[in-house]
Each structure stands twice: as C-alpha cells, then as structure tokens.
Amino acid sequence: MTMLLLLLACAPENEAKKGDSFQESAGGDSVELPDGSSSYSGSSGRDGTLQIPIHIEKDNSVVQVSVVRPDGGLLSTEYFYDTDGTALLDWEEWYDSPYSLTDAIYVYDNLTTTNWPVRIEDGLLKEGDYILSVATVNKNYNYQGDIPVEATIMQRVEKDPTEGKLKIVVAYATGLAEDPVVSTAVEAGVERWKEIYAATGVAMEVRYTSIDVDPALPDSAPGQDGYKSFYEELTEKEVVVVIGDLIANDRWLYGEAGGVPGALVASNRSVVGVSWITCAGADGEFSSGDVEMLAETMAHEVGHYLGMYHPVEDGYEYWDALSDTVECKSQSACEDKLGKNLMFPYPICETQTRCNQQTELSENQAGVMNLYLGVE
C-alpha cells in the first residue's frame, strides 16, 4: 500500500482550541438501516472535530465506521474512545511512530475508515457507548469547522478471532472476462489464494463478474467514479477485486488496495486493483510461477484491505504494529526472517530462475484479518 502520507497540521483554521471538542461538536442524527448497520449525519464543531456516537449492541464486538465528507473535502480519524472515555486509538500515538496500525489517522481524501479492534491484543468491544472522533481539515491540513459529514456504522459478533468467512467479488475490467488467458489464470489464482487464506482460518466465498471500466486502471486511491457506482449495486459486504491490464501510469504495480483497512461502503476507492499483465510477465502468458504470483498478489493486496501492513517497509525503518512479526533492520535480516511472509514488500527471486513462495502469515496477522468486519 503506497498511499502518500499527508501531514495533518495542528493549527486550526478558525483558531479553535484542540481538546475542547466534546462540547463543541454539533449534534447529529442516527438512523438504523435495514441491513443492521446504522448511519449518522452531523457537522464538525467550530474546532473542526466531530464526535460520532457508536452504540455497540449486545453480543457484538467488532465495528467498522466509514466517515465521508459529501463536499469532497478532507478528513481523518483522530480518536476512538471506549465506554469509559479511554482512547483506544489516539492518532498522536501512531502518527510519527515507526509502527503502522491503521491508515484511518491519515488525511487522504473525503473518506476515513476505522475498523476496531485492529489486533487481537486491542481486545474485543463490548455492549455500550463508544465515540469516534474525526477531524475535518482544509487543503492546508488545518482544522475546518462546521463541515457536514456522514458515517456508516457496521458491527458484528466475533465468536472466534481465528476463523471467519470473507466474501470476494472478482470484477474483470471491460473485455477481460472474455479473454481466456486472463480468466483461466485468475480462476486458478483464486483457488490458490483460497489455500493461502485457509491456513489463517479465513474461508473465501468468491464470485466473478465484470465492471465497466477501462482495463488501464487508475491508481486505486483516489480510484474512480466507476468503482463507487459498482459498489452501490452490491447487496452484501464484499471486497471487490478489479482485474485490469495495469494500474496507474506513473507507478508500476502488481496491485493496490484502496485502503488499510478498506471500506465496506461505496466510494471511489472501495476496491483492490490487480494487474494481470504484470503477473503474466514479458511474454504475457501464465506459467505456473506466474499463476502463483497472481495468487499471492491478490492475497497480499486484499491483506492490506483487511488491515495488514507490510511486516517491514522497504528501507527497514518502519514496521507493522504486530508483536510476532520480527523487527528486522537490514535487507538481509529481513529477507531471512520475513522473506516467506505473504505481506513482505517484494518478491524474492533467484534472478532469471524462480521466485520463492511468500504465503506465510503470523498468528497476529491472521488475527488482523479475522477481525476485519467483512470476515464474518
């Protein structure tokens, strides 16, 4: 996941004082929706923050909140408070940290998605009233007050964070479903991907369809309107994997997730994009090794969408926030300790011969996947 991390400046646009936000937020309206989720509409206070009330129902223990600015402006998540007011998520704790927990705290666009808990060690939620605090900011990343936002709140039971079921829809960009080279490889890759995820307790239910978008896919973030309209037609909580020729034109990608975690609501970036031609390689035909690369790419990118980071970033100075992925500090050490991990940032190949399989996941990585709201 290679989103640009944007600095959130602390200088409020309207001189409001950070920290007084509980009293300053405007009230909002909550509505229960037929699918069991709820929506909340409100406006940020003069200080540019808004506290969104979240009532966790009896027996539920996992929540995902996606907050959108309908005006297209910028926002991010700052805090998630538990029932006694303790901050379970504090953006300042993570913002400059070498450890990555969630992209929700960064300002990207008009959508911020928080899935909680992220890790098993964060603890399951219990019945009660929680609060998610979001900040609306201007293009200079100063707080911006009196901005309407809309939130979708989804929650579910988590009986066993070591197993669950994930629904995937594989959507071929225009014309690719009819190309047997592509569809045969993708279907074989999906079967292999199912095996990789099954080892973590995640069972996959996959269906195939087409999406009317150009096979030269844009960057998954910001994505495109076609992704949003496609997602609006979905009737279940599915993760969308779009198969295209290539992704973006200024970066070369195997694939890209639209968020860490990704949203289960319609937005321009509620997708994982995968480039079939990058996996197929120079000859454009799929060898068994190319199918393995495609399978691992889909599993890796959807892994981001479910909330996982690379266990170490290239440069070896940033790591995920999991205690059981080694904190290595050099290329050789990281390749040695983590080179077989599915979320390692790059394939390790014996030049011109073969690439090693990267399919392993730690217990805590599997926990992140299973705690994603869409893994029920």
Add this chain to the structure above:
Amino acid sequence: MFFLLSMAVAGDLRHMLSQRDGVSCRELGEATPELRDGLLALTGPEELPSSVPMGATSCLIERFPADPLVMSTLQGWMGQKERAGQALVVVSMLGQVEASWRVPLALGALSQEDPAWRERMRVRLVKVPGLEGIEPLLSEPVVAAQK
C-alpha cells in the same frame, strides 16, 4: 567501467522495480542516459520478478517518451512472441509516446503472430489517439477476420 556502473544502477533499479506495491518512475532518479541504460538492461523477458521487465518498460516510456534509442528498441520487440506482454504495456501507454513513434509501435504490435494477441492489441489501439493511416487495421476484430 561503464558496464560496472550500469550493473550497479541496474541492481538498485531491480530492487526498486521488484516492490509488490509499486514504485513511481519518478522515484528512480533523473532521466539520465545512465537511468535509461539501466532500465534497458532490465527489460529482458527472463528477468524476475516479472514486475522488473514490465516496470522497466513502463518507466522507459514515461521517462524517455521521445528517446530514439528507447523507441527503436521497443519497436524491435513489438512483434516478438516472447515480448507480447511487454508489447501490450507499450500499447496501453502509447498515448504517452512521442507522436511520430506511435504508428510504428502500433504496427509492430499488430504484427504479433498469434491472432489472439493481435486482437488484444487491436482493441486497445482503437482508443489511442494519433494513429492516422492505420484505421482500417483497427476496424475489424482480428479473430473474426481470420474466419
């Protein structure tokens, strides 16, 4: 000496182009002859992981869209079976190529021996501006024309 320098550049570039989540072609450095030669050295179809030759091809187009050496090299590949995937990348990015090279590259892509590959190229070329003179080659599906 130049060879060793190119090998060192290619080694760094290989690592950057191996990233599963990608690298910006702009992050590879200034558009110098050293970068060009380093990228060209990584375009061999035998290079692994597969993102290396594919990314090198993409970055050559983005960073050197009018370079005669780059364009003539690409043109030399376009009809080769073992380069069909790379040729499809070139076709997908043809709009970024300097205008005078678009038709020669498009014709190269349409010279792929396998009709299925020619059809893949054709449906993508239809959307590319500036292919004056070869419209008749793009108007009919290749596979249907074979029947």
